[in-house]
Amino acid sequence: MRTVAPETLTDMLLSLSGPDTDPRVQEVLSALVRHLHSFAKEVGLTHDEWRKGLELLTRAGEISDGERNEFVLFSDVLGLSSLVDMINSPKGCTSSSVLGPFHILGAPPLPVGGDMIGDNEGPQVVVQGHVRDQNGAPIAGAVIELWQTADNGLYSGQDPEQPEYNLRLAMTTGADGRYAVSTIRPAPYMVPTDGPAGDILNATGRHAWRPSHLHFIVQAPGYRSLVTEVFPSDDPYLDEDAVFGVRSDLVMEYKPGERASLAPDIAARDRLDDDFSLVDFDFVLPPA
Ligand code: BEZ
Numbered sequence: 539m540r541t542v543a544p545e546t547l548t549d550m551l552l553s554l555s556g557p558d559t560d561p562r563v564q565e566v567l568s569a570l571v572r573h574l575h576s577f578a579k580e581v582g583l584t585h586d587e588w589r590k591g592l593e594l595l596t597r598a599g600e601i602s603d604g605e606r607n608e609f610v611l612f613s614d615v616l617g618l619s620s621l622v623d624m625i626n627s628p629k630g631c632t633s634s635s636v637l638g639p640f641h642i643l644g645a646p647p648l649p650v651g652g653d654m655i656g657d658n659e660g661p662q663v664v665v666q667g668h669v670r671d672q673n674g675a676p677i678a679g680a681v682i683e684l685w686q687t688a689d690n691g692l693y694s695g696q697d698p699e700q701p702e703y704n705l706r707l708a709m710t711t712g713a714d715g716r717y718a719v720s721t722i723r724p725a726p727y728m729v730p731t732d733g734p735a736g737d738i739l740n741a742t743g744r745h746a747w748r749p750s751h752l753h754f755i756v757q758a759p760g761y762r763s764l765v766t767e768v769f770p771s772d773d774p775y776l777d778e779d780a781v782f783g784v785r786s787d788l789v790m791e792y793k794p795g796e797r798a799s800l801a802p803d804i805a806a807r808d809r810l811d812d813d814f815s816l817v818d819f820d821f822v823l824p825p826a
């Protein structure tokens with residue numbers, strides 16, 4: 539150990555693992571240590587910079603609680619969350635995307651064709667499609683959770699003016715795999731910038747905007763669960779999402795809606811404005 543030097547420290551540390559170390563733990567931790575040490579050597583990390591990095595992590599811990607996790611936000615704004623999503627998304631299925639911090643358990647059930655607009659103001663939209671397997675067959679009994687911002691860019695939970703489960707639902711597909719709901723268009727919003735993740739964005743001249751999106755979790759017995767988001771093609775932030783969540787297969791179109799084209803469970807709805815938009819979006823799940 540007395541002979542430790544920048545050239546020998548990494549290997550010396552890695553050789554300390556005991557024989558019972560789980561092979562995957564050893565693989566992941568070794569790579570992490572090697573990259574961490576190479577990073578410090580590559581940039582010639584100073585004491586001051588090392589201390590600032592540790593302060594950033596300390597502040598992330600201090601600002602995090604049961605409702606907010608600044609470490610997840612670090613991972614999001616540094617692109618790690620999206621990289622892990624992409625590495626693990628099977629081909630030929632709907633891509634996964636970031637969960638975000640605003641999902642809550644216990645969304646109220648809504649039948650297929652139900653209304654989520656309620657008292658919400660904003661441009662109205664019918665979102666519909668099917669849940670399918672990789673061969674295109676409909677998946678019956680899939681549970682779809684949907685949550686989104688109101689017209690002011692805030693989720694219920696962030697906004698005391700909104701009821702607890704405003705613009706949140708859980709819908710179960712029937713034999714045809716179909717889902718459909720009338721709602722409002724979600725609005726773009728900024729990720730929280732009042733903590734150290736915001737400092738990273740500021741320090742590098744990045745903005746905090748996310749394109750507007752609908753969040754979905756789709757689960758069905760025998761299939762891998764999907765956590766994803768769907769983004770409108772005309773959103774100004776589509777190509778500059780602060781957390782890199784957009785994938786080409788997750789982009790949807792707001793098409794002009796026609797009442798005559800709707801299924802009877804929505805077509806007769808009085809609450810639906812004549813100038814509503816229509817989104818058709820299918821989810822494809824891989825087997826478990
Ligand atoms: C969201 O989509 O709700 C979100 C995702 C990542 C960071 C912050 C917010």
Ligand code: FE
Pocket residue numbers: 638640751753
């Ligand atoms: Fe979101």
